[in-house]
Amino acid sequence: MRTVTYGAACSADGFIAGVDGSYHWIRSTPEAQAIMAEYWQRIDTLIMGRKTWDIAKGYSGGGSMSGIHSYVFSRTLETIDQDGVTLVKDDAAEFVRELKRGPGKDICVFGGGDFARALFAADLIDEVGFNMQPILLGSGIPLFRDAGRRIDLALTECRPTGKGCVYMLYNVRHRASPRRAASDSRARTKRGRSAF
Amino acid sequence: MRTVTYGAACSADGFIAGVDGSYHWIRSTPEAQAIMAEYWQRIDTLIMGRKTWDIAKGYSGGGSMSGIHSYVFSRTLETIDQDGVTLVKDDAAEFVRELKRGPGKDICVFGGGDFARALFAADLIDEVGFNMQPILLGSGIPLFRDAGRRIDLALTECRPTGKGCVYMLYNVRHRASPRRAASDSRARTKRGRSAF
Secondary structure, X not given: OOOEEEEEEEEOOOEEEOOOOOOOXXXXXXXXXXHHXXXXXXXXXXXXXXXXXXXXXXXXXXXXXXXXXXXXXXXXXXXXXXXXXXXXXXXXXXXXXXXHHOOOXXXXXXXXXHHHHHHHHOOOOOEEXXXXXXXXXXXXXXXXOOOOXXXXXXXXXXXXXXXXXXXXXXXXXXXXXXXXXHHHHHHHHHHOOOOO | OOOEEEEXXXXXXXXXXXXXXXXXXXXXXXXHHHHHHHXXXXXXXXXXXHHHHHHHOOOHHHHOEOOEEXXXXXXXXXXXXXXXXXXXXXXXHHHHHHHHHXXXXXXXXXXXXXXXXXXXXXXXXXXXXEEEEOEEOOOOXXXXXXXXXXXXXXXXXXXXXXXXXXXXXXXXXXXXXXXXXXXXXXXXXXXXXXXX
């Protein structure tokens, strides 16, 4: 099963951008860049909602990146004419569930919390990572929105990444089902159990 | 100058309690207990708003603890008849500013984010610490509320505290003023600069 990861740089009060979308307060460090470079080797798929697509299409030649396929989930967009990008108008949860079962490398949930909330609610996110910045924004776009239920996590990694930032990585403890429990067990074995 | 600290155990999405006030999801570990025991040696004063007092008065013989004096800030309460507890009906920011200048050990902001927000807004909080629990609550009582401005922090400590929890301690970078800048400099020298 492909692992679906959600994460971002965030403020210490949990925002990924200011109310104006600003993110110039995010600190770039060699340690954080190394974590991201290693992570990009693990994935070949980005999934995102329409709002993130609206921002992403302005970058990287319209959102396409070598070796990465993007899926944009929207009921309102008519078409996306872009190599390496597929518009999905079907139910996101069902589509992502099938995507996870298929072949390929891991999957990254790209962007803000609205699309991620739907995936959390459907218990489709396996891993959560964030690089906490030493700032309280007070308001902005939250990393996490209410998924309607409590979600248990298991810390797998925690380390300073320079300039006062801290990187934390968690496995999501899925709601119990025989198949998911077996999948979790394999994932833990593959990457090692938490030392925390 | 006495240091004013604000902090709590919180979920990974920044809540200190559920919407129903529940906190049974907070994990107790020897490491977290040791941090708290060491911290309590540093302080002799608790400051809190009326909502926290309503909860605290039910514990510890009505909120009084040996060697600790509590100040409860409320414009609506008429009186508090309790040894070791003083009701303050004056402006909280001005009172706390004077309290910091006076003699004594350090000061702990006790409880939720409403009272802390006013102190953050007045730039009276010097230190922020939280023990992040491996859970997403989705909703509840937030650790941080919007203080109306961005607040820069400096990470001074970060370490796992067992059972998937991570403790982080930050100094607040105060808005520049000659006296505050000098005070910050002394505080850094006393406790050592961040290694992060």
